[in-house]
Amino acid sequence: MLVADPQALIAIIAGRLKPGTVPSLNSRRWRPPKAKFLVGGIVLLADGDWVAFDRHKMPLVPFVFNADLSEEVQRQNHGGRSFYAGWLHLLGKITRSRRYKPVDVLLRDSGHFEDIHVKNYLTPINWNGHNIENGDKIGAIMNQNMREFFCNARAAALKNGVTARMLDIWEEEYLKEFQQCLYNIWHYSNGRKVQ
Numbered sequence: 194m195l196v197a198d199p200q201a202l203i204a205i206i207a208g209r210l211k212p213g214t215v216p217s218l219n220s221r222r223w224r225p226p227k228a229k230f231l232v233g234g235i236v237l238l239a240d241g242d243w244v245a246f247d248r249h250k251m252p253l254v255p256f257v258f259n260a261d262l263s264e265e266v267q268r269q270n271h272g273g274r275s276f277y278a279g280w281l282h283l284l285g286k287i288t289r290s291r292r293y294k295p296v297d298v299l300l301r302d303s304g305h306f307e308d309i310h311v312k313n314y315l316t317p318i319n320w321n322g323h324n325i326e327n328g329d330k331i332g333a334i335m336n337q338n339m340r341e342f343f344c345n346a347r348a349a350a351l352k353n354g355v356t357a358r359m360l361d362i363w364e365e366e367y368l369k370e371f372q373q374c375l376y377n378i379w380h381y382s383n384g385r386k387v388q
Contacts, residue, residue, distance in 0.1 A: 195288045199299055207305035210234050210386045234386035236306065238296040241379050243285025245278040248323075248374035250315060253278035256366075264359045268366070276366035277339075277375065284346050287353050297382040306384030318375040336371060343367055 196202055212234045245253045256271050256279030294302065297311035319336040321328035347360055355363070 196290055198292055199290055199294060200292065200302060203299045203303045204305070206236060207303055207386060210236060212386045212388045235383060236300065236386070237381070237383045238300070239379050239381050240296045241377060243281045243289065244378060245275060245281055246315065246376040246378065248320075248376075250376060253375075255279040255282035256363075258283060258355055258359060258363075260354050260356075264356060264362050267359070268362050271366075275370060276363055277370040280343060280346075280363065280367055283350060283353075283355070284342075287349050295382075296380055300382055300384045305386055307387050309382060309384040311380065311382045314379045314381060315376040316379055318377060319371050320374045322376065335377060339371070339377070340368070 245255075247253055253275035254273075256267075256274040256276045258279070259267060295311070297309055300306045300309050315322065315325070316335050317325060317328050317332040318339055320332045322332060325331065343364055350360060350363075351357065
């Protein structure tokens with residue numbers, strides 16, 4: 194789904210949050226742990242990216258659809274480019290706002306949040322990843338998620354000039370790649386609303 198103005202969306206989110214506070218360590222009602230503890234006003238954002246990686250965490254080169262070539266020519270001459278990465282690339286091109294910014298930058302630029310943190314997570318698809326906690330479960334969930342992502346985005350691809358025959362070929366090649374060890378990347382950010 195296209196978010197035409199991501200910064201405006203962050204302003205709406207900020208407007209709905211109460212400011213965060215750091216409780217006083219001297220409060221009679223509060224029995225804090227030894228570390229500071231934040232209360233209220235916390236926003237957590239995750240943003241999936243439009244790139245994919247192989248098992249060695251190297252970016253996959255995306256297959257790029259060319260309406261001037263026949264579907265079979267494109268299938269035979271894709272040069273080892275990834276249909277999976279190509280699907281992410283295509284859908285990113287279709288849906289990413291021209292005003293897109295990374296989630297931590299959106300939080301920072303809003304002026305409504307402080308203590309902003311960002312972390313990138315590689316999520317395995319259909320395997321356990323390499324030293325990833327709960328990798329088996331994440332891999333199974335991402336496998337199902339990415340299969341549904343293809344099916345649910347077919348209409349958007351058709352609307353943007355990809356032929357029905359090419360979609361059938363694309364889906365077949367896309368699903369073949371799920372027999373390999375792949376990763377997606379997610380950008381996670383959080384912050385606390387200022388007073």
